[in-house]
Amino acid sequence: MEFGLAALASQLVVGLSRAMILFIVCAGLSFVLGVLRVPNVAHGSLYMIGAFSAYGIAMRLFGGSSAGFWLALILAPFVVALVSLIAERALFCHLYEREHLMLLLFTFALMLIFGDLVKIIWGAEYRSVSPPALLRGSVSMFGASIPRYNLFLLIIGPLVAIGLWLFTNKTKIGKISRAAAVDREMVSVIGINVSWVFAAAFVIGCYLAGLGGALVAPTVSVTLGMDHTIIIEAFLIVTIGGLGNMWGALVGSLIFGVTHSFGVLLWPQFAIVFPYAAVVIVLFLRPRGLLKSVW
Amino acid sequence: MMLEVEEIHTFYGLSHILFGVSLKVEQGEVVCLLGRNGAGKTTTMKSIMGLTPPRRGNIRFRNEEITGRQPYLLARKGISYVPDDRRIFADLTVGENLEIAARKTRGTEEWDMERIYELFPALKDIESRKGGCLSGGEQKMLAIARALMGNPELLLLDEPTEGLAPVLVHALEEQISKLKNAGLTVLLAEQNVRSALRSSDRGYIIDNGQIRYHGSVGELRENDEVRKKYLLV
Numbered sequence: 001m002e003f004g005l006a007a008l009a010s011q012l013v014v015g016l017s018r019a020m021i022l023f024i025v026c027a028g029l030s031f032v033l034g035v036l037r038v039p040n041v042a043h044g045s046l047y048m049i050g051a052f053s054a055y056g057i058a059m060r061l062f063g064g065s066s067a068g069f070w071l072a073l074i075l076a077p078f079v080v081a082l083v084s085l086i087a088e089r090a091l092f093c094h095l096y097e098r099e100h101l102m103l104l105l106f107t108f109a110l111m112l113i114f115g116d117l118v119k120i121i122w123g124a125e126y127r128s129v130s131p132p133a134l135l136r137g138s139v140s141m142f143g144a145s146i147p148r149y150n151l152f153l154l155i156i157g158p159l160v161a162i163g164l165w166l167f168t169n170k171t172k173i174g175k176i177s178r179a180a181a182v183d184r185e186m187v188s189v190i191g192i193n194v195s196w197v198f199a200a201a202f203v204i205g206c207y208l209a210g211l212g213g214a215l216v217a218p219t220v221s222v223t224l225g226m227d228h229t230i231i232i233e234a235f236l237i238v239t240i241g242g243l244g245n246m247w248g249a250l251v252g253s254l255i256f257g258v259t260h261s262f263g264v265l266l267w268p269q270f271a272i273v274f275p276y277a278a279v280v281i282v283l284f285l286r287p288r289g290l291l292k293s294v295w
Numbered sequence: 296m297m298l299e300v301e302e303i304h305t306f307y308g309l310s311h312i313l314f315g316v317s318l319k320v321e322q323g324e325v326v327c328l329l330g331r332n333g334a335g336k337t338t339t340m341k342s343i344m345g346l347t348p349p350r351r352g353n354i355r356f357r358n359e360e361i362t363g364r365q366p367y368l369l370a371r372k373g374i375s376y377v378p379d380d381r382r383i384f385a386d387l388t389v390g391e392n393l394e395i396a397a398r399k400t401r402g403t404e405e406w407d408m409e410r411i412y413e414l415f416p417a418l419k420d421i422e423s424r425k426g427g428c429l430s431g432g433e434q435k436m437l438a439i440a441r442a443l444m445g446n447p448e449l450l451l452l453d454e455p456t457e458g459l460a461p462v463l464v465h466a467l468e469e470q471i472s473k474l475k476n477a478g479l480t481v482l483l484a485e486q487n488v489r490s491a492l493r494s495s496d497r498g499y500i501i502d503n504g505q506i507r508y509h510g511s512v513g514e515l516r517e518n519d520e521v522r523k524k525y526l527l528v
């Protein structure tokens with residue numbers, strides 16, 4: 001096995017770009033967990049719907065053209081946001097007072113329903129999305145060839161992080177969400193309709209799931225089942241990061257993504273063991289997560 | 296009539312806490328609700344604010360029935376509540392706590408950050424500090440300031456002097472009288488009878504979830520028997 005700089009660099013980029021996707025999805029999950037206190041198991045399904053919507057827009061509507069991809073990247077997350085808005089206003093908003101177990105079961109049911117809907121609409125075949133011309137091929141860096149699309153992800157991830165930071169710290173609705181995360185009753189007492197705050201927070205969280213799905217589409221085969229894989233990883237990541245903490249989602253995603261890609265380098269057949277081992281170690285050392293949890 | 300509470304019965308789950316509490320507050324008055332620990336002062340306040348809606352009885356605000364309305368609707372109508380445990384948003388800075396509570400009304404003299412900092416100069420110096428890192432007294436001031444940012448007509452103040460140093464109690468009394476002069480109506484729940492009587496026009500005494508006595512401040516001062524029986528002073 002070759003442990004040269006080139007192999008390390010290329011695996012590092014692979015790991016980091018995977019971490020960016022994970023971060024975008026987990027930031028959404030964590031936001032919903034923090035503000036609404038809902039462990040949304042259907043979050044992975046929304047990610048899958050994002051990926052399938054991106055496929056539908058980019059490949060079906062626009063025949064795989066570059067413009068189609070960019071449009072899909074913009075529209076697919078909005079499709080997901082719309083689906084989540086309907087789910088929230090029609091169903092979720094009546095259930096916030098219930099206990100966590102009920103909510104968990106409810107979102108589990110949603111996950112099954114979304115899975116079936118995807119199967120009905122897009123079928124069970126493997127789908128692929130081609131990246132736009134600008135992001136095809138690779139560039140060589142440190143003697144390794146690095147896919148342009150991965151570099152694109154490395155730019156998008158931090159942009160999303162900055163956007164989220166600005167949203168939670170500089171906008172009024174962001175500040176209200178932070179307040180509602182801790183004391184929803186008092187938010188109501190100062191004259192704010194918490195129900196709409198929750199709707200907004202839920203839709204934003206789900207939008208991020210959709211964005212993650214759209215971004216991941218060109219790098220994987222889009223298929224049923226991708227919801228299950230991501231949701232398990234996402235819950236582990238927000239747990240090790242600290243529930244409801246956006247930076248925790250980032251740190252957790254980096255740990256998960258990078259340990260996995262180095263696992264591939266060290267022991268390819270069992271690469272998937274590495275991130276899980278990292279999770280166990282983190283939880284052993286810090287059971288409540290690395291950063292401050294709002295729970 | 297600014298506020299009329301009529302025969303309300305409030306429960307926590309199965310336990311019956313308020314037994315037909317009635318009280319009235321006229322526009323521009325400061326009225327205090329006195330009673331010892333566990334008498335039902337906070338529960339009365341919460342019932343008015345819609346946090347523990349009464350099962351029976353009526354509450355009217357400016358002659359409009361508000362029983363069972365959600366707290367945010369009551370806040371928009373012009374009621375602000377300062378809870379006894381302050382409930383500052385710990386993750387938000389002092390400035391942010393005030394900012395998200397701001398509510399515009401078509402009123403004459405509106406409360407804004409500037410006026411708030413005039414009333415509580417101490418808050419200005421700690422504007423960018425997190426709510427969770429304030430002292431108890433600072434949190435109390437912030438809780439009152441936050442309630443004022445909603446530009447209320449009626450302020451529900453639950454034990455504003457609790458845990459404050461005597462100097463601060465006096466400062467607070469001054470501020471309450473300033474608020475009264477600014478046209479605000481206040482319902483004040485207190486255990487600190489002396490301080491409450493200094494600020495108020497009238498008072499009610501509550502015990503075991505029932506109003507036992509009510510009268511003007513003068514009457515309350517003179518009636519030793521009632522004070523001994525219900526307030527242990």
Ligand SMILES: Nc1ncnc2c1ncn2[C@@H]1O[C@H](COP(=O)(O)OP(=O)(O)OP(=O)(O)O)[C@@H](O)[C@H]1O
Nearest residue numbers: 307310312330331332333334335336337338339486
């Ligand atoms: N959440 C609750 N669940 C059950 N009982 C409660 C709850 N909150 C208060 N009580 C009970 O209701 C009664 C009235 O309490 P309340 O808080 O209204 O009293 P208070 O007059 O405000 O007292 P204090 O001066 O100590 O603040 C008490 O007997 C208390 O034990």
Ligand SMILES: [Mg+2]
Nearest residue numbers: 336337379453
């Ligand atoms: Mg009390």
